[in-house]
Amino acid sequence: MTNKLHIYNTLTRQKEQFQPIDENDIRIYSCGPTVYSDPHLGNLRYFFFCGLLGDVLRMIYGSEHVTQVMNITDVGHLTDDGDAGEDKMEKWARREGVSAWDIAKKYEDNFKRYIEQLHIHFDKLPKATDHIEEQIAIVKMLEEKWYTYEIDQDGIYMNTSKIADYGKLMWPNYAKHIEGLQAGARVDVEGKKNATDFALWKFSPEWQQRQMEWESPRWKGFPGWHIECNAMSRKYLGDHFDIHTGGVDHIPVHHSDEIAQAECSYAEDKPWVNYWMHAQFLNIGGEKVAKSAGDDLSLPAIIAKWYTPEDLRYFFLQAHYRSFQDFSWEALAAAKKGRQKLQIISPGDEVELLEQFREDLLDDLNTPALLAKLHKFGVPKWLDDTIRKLGIGQDKIEEIIIPEEIKALAEKRWEAKQAKDYAMADELRDELKAAGREMREGKDNYSVVPLEK
Ligand code: AMP
């Protein structure tokens, strides 16, 4: 039994005991949405994971000692995730016939509404466009340290061949991996010295006025996609912080590039971040849920079919965040049923039970194991915010007050069992049954739940 948080760290490829930089100031940064459309269920699964991680850290260290930032990408994310392609904001703005700024605002507001409905909380949700100066400052540092070069009429690029440990999130043997990457990658931008080089600052094209662009010391333009996360994490969490999260798709490019930018400028005393956590995809029919799923796989679509945000939370809890999870409407229906079977249990002195629940969360957020226990013992509504914040039983919470005499019966039965007086224990079980209750027992503890019909 462990009472310390252990998490799987992508950087070291193992489960480690979490050691914060400062126990009174735990800092997490989570890469957030690109706000050119509504989040699909895959995105929501990832946001749910981030929220759960924050809740668990708040449970352990106290909310006043935890700061979790999720950024909002409202500029610079190109359609191919690389350095060619078109800015997603501008492309979708044209499609919807409104400005890029309007698109960003609309989907930022929607995003905030959805996470609120899903009981997901972040302390700060800063936007890339509000932090242009901070991004330019980091580009400048990289220029001064000779890590950059300019491609005419295109932008300022990071020269990854100057970084001995570039790509270290990808083990084993990152040097080899880079060779493979170099050989396999198409060079998406002419003039790149290495396939893994990436844009820090893109110039506005001379022939076309961009909607989102800023003056810079070099050339009017807009930031590369990765630098915003350095700028915002640095501003709100400092040069170093504890945990950085993202989806697994961020490991090879986005996060490798964030690390390169930080460790070549303001965080030369490595590592920049101690723990990297990556969430696996939500699939449908064996394929990653993607934007092309359209509005069919969104929170409003789920609610339209009479599922609640709590049902969706329950569904997500069924899979560990590092495993693939398959979505289907049947699976969601089964999750809804499973949730309905959960019983809320009332105040008692089953503190040990809580320890058992916590133990699963502390073990790299082992939510499937936790759900199994919640089914066995019931969901306690008392004592602990985190169990309550799992949010899966919120709409049921009012229903239970267990009378003192029932509690007394249960206690007597527990004692009879400890004393191996089984005749007495059976008698008391029948009494409890007559009162519409049953006892669920573990090795060292028990709970009392309403009798299943
Ligand atoms: P985006 O808004 O496209 O930048 O994505 C926001 C987050 O959602 C990223 O961290 C992605 O890794 C994550 N994500 C995208 N697709 C999926 C999926 N099918 N399942 C789980 N997470 C996803």
Ligand code: ZN
């Ligand atoms: Zn990021």
